[in-house]
Amino acid sequence: xxxxxxxxxxxxxxxxxxxxxxxxxxxxxxxxxxxxxxxxxxxxxxxxxxxxxxxxxxxxxxxxxxxxxxxxxxxxxxxxxxxxxxxxxxxxxxxxxx
Numbered sequence: 001x002x003x004x005x006x007x008x009x010x011x012x013x014x015x016x017x018x019x020x021x022x023x024x025x026x027x028x029x030x031x032x033x034x035x036x037x038x039x040x041x042x043x044x045x046x047x048x049x050x051x052x053x054x055x056x057x058x059x060x061x062x063x064x065x066x067x068x069x070x071x072x073x074x075x076x077x078x079x080x081x082x083x084x085x086x087x088x089x090x091x092x093x094x095x096x097x098x
Contacts, residue, residue, distance in 0.1 A: 007027045016036035
């Protein structure tokens with residue numbers, strides 16, 4: 001092997017946010033992780049809520065001062081087929097008039 005081209009390899013402890021520690025080998029001296037197999041919902045079967053304040057509450061808090069603007073009511077659109085039917089009814093004489 002060539003000298004001085006490979007990084008140093010350390011025996012270190014990886015610490016999870018839940019408190020679990022694992023002895024690993026790494027190129028970094030200190031390793032920290034947010035989720036490990038001891039606290040991941042896939043392995044535990046329990047849901048862990050990381051967000052203490054909900055998304056909806058954050059949204060409402062952020063936009064509490066914004067006033068909602070009402071939109072104008074839209075006109076009903078008449079499609080071409082309805083226009084053709086209306087025109088055909090006007091052109092044809094009705095039997096009631098005879």
